[in-house]
Amino acid sequence: MARVVRFHEHGGPEVLRIEDVDVAMPGRGEIQIRVKALGLNRAEALIRSGSYIETPPLPSGLGLEAAGVVETVGEGVDGFAPGDAVSVVPPLSMVRWPAYGELATYPAELVVKHPSSLSWDRAAAVWMQYITAYGALIDIAKLRSEDFVVITAASSSVGLAAIQIANMVGATTIAVTRTFGKKQDLLAYGAGHVIASAEEDLGARLKEIAGPEGVRVVFDAVGGPSFEPLTAAMSRGGILIEYGGLSPEPTPFPLFAVLSKSLTLRGYLIHEIVRDPARLEAAKTFILDGLTSGSLQPVIARTFPFDQIVEAHRFLESNEQFGKIVVTV
The missing domain is CATH 3.90.180.10 (Medium-chain alcohol dehydrogenases, catalytic domain)
Known part of the structure; x- marks a missing residue:
């Protein structure tokens, strides 16, 4: 028993x-x-x-x-x-x-x-947080050191894991959270920039941070109305990876941003890594290396x-x- x-x-x-x-x-x-x-x-x-x-x-x-x-x-x-x-x-x-x-x-x-x-x-x-973030940012998006990456729900375990993984490859992280209450903690845990989406203009702040070239990678757990400012701030050929649906509001399809910038909007679950032995082994190796070095905590x-x-x-x-x-x- x-x-x-x-x-x-x-x-x-x-x-x-x-x-x-x-x-x-x-x-x-x-x-x-x-x-x-x-x-x-x-x-x-x-x-x-x-x-x-x-x-x-x-x-x-x-x-x-x-x-x-x-x-x-x-x-x-x-x-x-x-x-x-x-x-x-x-x-x-x-x-x-x-x-x-x-x-x-x-x-x-x-x-x-x-x-x-x-x-x-x-x-x-x-394993849940790091494989989820690894699969999106490294396996799918092929995140690079020159990239800006937006991470929503940034104070969640997956959000913090994504910040750490992005920092491992040298990308510039933009953490999105609802209010300024968690800003200092996010900065202390490695976020390059923090946007409080309920207290700031999300689209304007993204353009201010990323500049005219825009954001290549968005890792989003929220959906809802934020899809429009997120995609408006993305670079040509950028990719938005959606792994959740925290917003209770409808998620609009940003048709003209997708067309004009050839964007990829992609749904993602950890299952696609876990069910693929080769991809899972690559994820384990990356994460164990990060844990051993202290880059992932x-x-x-x-x-x-x-x-x-x-x-x-x-x-x-x-x-x-x-x-x-x-x-x-």
Whole structure:
């Protein structure tokens, strides 16, 4: 028996329950870990509320990120042994491979021996944010040192990861956040410029910073009306990569900006990296190198104990966090 978090109905954080369940042994090609820490993601709030891209049968587990110690190695798995310290790349399905529990099982190719310098909370805050940002900026956009890159929702864990990755290649980062409240923190964590979109003219500030050549890469989690000033400030042949939809307002299609500047607007999910073995290995190498050198340093917003998973989800939905929310087990 192990304690796991499940929900029996869709709803707010209060539907999450900690229950004692029998956890199956790992199958062929799988590894079971004893979880020490969990990284929380907005996708988990969405699946809990019934608005995620995956529809689970109920009751369901949830969770995409974990770090811990190898408990049991399934048949056909080499290179891992009980007691190894590991962290987990988010799987394609959190229903099939849920993280929220004392024991969690994953395909071996998603289990990584992370640098020993990482604490459990930081190890649980690595793979979702850094693979998401790496896939967009490095794998797809081929970000260069001479580029300007706009990063919206910049105080999120993915936003901060994107700033760090862009800085690794020498690009100029423009962090977009709603208000000036997080400006100094964003500058302290490496943002080259900060724009408060609710308190400044986004389009005017982008043109002021990037100049007449414009911004080649936009990494956006918001959508909504900001599409128009974002694309208006982009350079010819630029690319906007959309990985979220935080805005409750409709997202207009900026037809004339797209036509006149030959822009690429591209949807993106981490799944396209995770399901491609070659691209995933390249991502792991880049990220592990950054963690080892210190160029990539996970930012922890707040840590909660496992018994406070409901409170952790409430904080997740408050939008007050700066960085990653972690739950220790």
